[in-house]
Amino acid sequence: MIIRQNAGVTLAELMIAVGILAFVIVPIFGLLQYSNRGTREQDAEGIAANLAKEEMNRLMYVITRENLLLGAGAVHEWSFGADYDIKGNKFSGEYTVYPFTSNELAFAIPKFIFHDPQTCSSGVESNPGGTLNTPDTMTIAEVYPDTAGECRLADIRLVIRWRVATGEYNDVNQFELLARRAFVDKE
Amino acid sequence: MTKNNSGSRSGIALPLVLVFSICVMVFTASLVFFRKESKQQNLTNVHFLQANFLAQSAVQMMLLKLSAFPQEACDAGVLSLGYCPFRGIIAGSELAPVAGANRQGLIDFYSDCNSDRFPWKVPGITAANWKFATTDFKVISAYTNPGERQLIISSQITALGEANLPRGEMGVRKEEMIKTVKLTREN
Numbered sequence: 154m155i156i157r158q159n160a161g162v163t164l165a166e167l168m169i170a171v172g173i174l175a176f177v178i179v180p181i182f183g184l185l186q187y188s189n190r191g192t193r194e195q196d197a198e199g200i201a202a203n204l205a206k207e208e209m210n211r212l213m214y215v216i217t218r219e220n221l222l223l224g225a226g227a228v229h230e231w232s233f234g235a236d237y238d239i240k241g242n243k244f245s246g247e248y249t250v251y252p253f254t255s256n257e258l259a260f261a262i263p264k265f266i267f268h269d270p271q272t273c274s275s276g277v278e279s280n281p282g283g284t285l286n287t288p289d290t291m292t293i294a295e296v297y298p299d300t301a302g303e304c305r306l307a308d309i310r311l312v313i314r315w316r317v318a319t320g321e322y323n324d325v326n327q328f329e330l331l332a333r334r335a336f337v338d339k340e
Numbered sequence: 341m342t343k344n345n346s347g348s349r350s351g352i353a354l355p356l357v358l359v360f361s362i363c364v365m366v367f368t369a370s371l372v373f374f375r376k377e378s379k380q381q382n383l384t385n386v387h388f389l390q391a392n393f394l395a396q397s398a399v400q401m402m403l404l405k406l407s408a409f410p411q412e413a414c415d416a417g418v419l420s421l422g423y424c425p426f427r428g429i430i431a432g433s434e435l436a437p438v439a440g441a442n443r444q445g446l447i448d449f450y451s452d453c454n455s456d457r458f459p460w461k462v463p464g465i466t467a468a469n470w471k472f473a474t475t476d477f478k479v480i481s482a483y484t485n486p487g488e489r490q491l492i493i494s495s496q497i498t499a500l501g502e503a504n505l506p507r508g509e510m511g512v513r514k515e516e517m518i519k520t521v522k523l524t525r526e527n
Binding site for chain 1: 353354356357358360361364365368371372375378379381382385386389390393394396397400401403404405407408409412415416418419422423424425426427438442444445446448449451452455458460461462465470472507
């Protein structure tokens with residue numbers, strides 16, 4: 154003889170369970186979607202940082218002085234081109250170069266009053282306390298009078314923007330890098 | 341007589357749903373947490389880039405100054421050790437500073453290679469957020485090449501970049517960079 158006990162899951166219990174599930178799952182799906190979108194944006198930001206580093210290294214150490222200074226003061230597109238695509242994300246960048254003139258670059262240079270080298274026997278400076286005079290100032294134009302018109306120092310501003318496939322460029326998804334490049338004559 | 345065990349499943353739906361819901365909530369919370377971590381990592385990366393390029397800018401300014409004033413740099417370097425710049429230094433000899441050695445010449449030489457003395461040409465930026473400076477310059481080795489009548493000095497530039505990234509309230513990030521350069525003084 155089989156005795157059945159059907160006291161397991163009642164309809165009311167089932168309804169409460171489904172209610173709780175719906176109450177919990179719906180906002181969680183929203184959070185998951187938010188998290189997923191955020192992950193895509195973070196991924197894009199990481200790529201943007203790497204591209205910015207590449208581009209700034211190019212501007213600092215690779216591109217020639219003539220090419221860098223071409224159209225100085227105007228905004229130039231970066232070397233990757235507009236809307237550079239990586240994994241469906243778009244990246245754009247632009248840089249501006251602001252040159253210094255050689256006359257603006259007035260450096261302080263220490264002035265020395267060394268002892269008479271004819272009397273030097275020990276190799277030790279015998280007048281260390283009184284060796285220095287007030288530092289002088291000299292411009293790069295004075296150091297290189299023949300090429301005083303050449304630019305030897307320039308500021309570079311690089312701005313990077315990015316957007317995910319479904320987004321638009323905005324003021325939040327961007328950052329800038331600043332650097333100063335010297336043009337040193339190789340001898 | 342057979343009795344099935346359906347009676348033991350009484351009220352199981354609710355606990356099951358609650359356990360499942362808690363698991364999903366924990367999973368979602370961890371996703372959100374890791375997303376925040378990833379965002380912080382990206383901001384840190386960008387911040388590092390900004391400070392690092394500022395430090396490189398200080399090195400660039402110092403390289404320009406060294407190329408324009410190599411003799412003054414050598415004299416200041418030798419004087420910082422207390423030696424006479426006109427006397428030979430035997431290769432491999434210990435370069436311990438002699439008593440009364442004067443570093444002021446070196447300090448005078450490097451202390452104007454910074455963004456305060458030569459402000460940015462880039463318009464519209466907050467200068468306090470983009471600072472760089474050469475913080476030290478020291479001789480690490482020196483010797484005289486008698487055949488070429490040259491004093492050859494290896495020296496180290498220490499540069500500091502300070503970037504203040506308002507985005508993400510990251511505060512000030514400082515990056516130090518050390519570059520070794522070789523200087524030659526014709527005697």
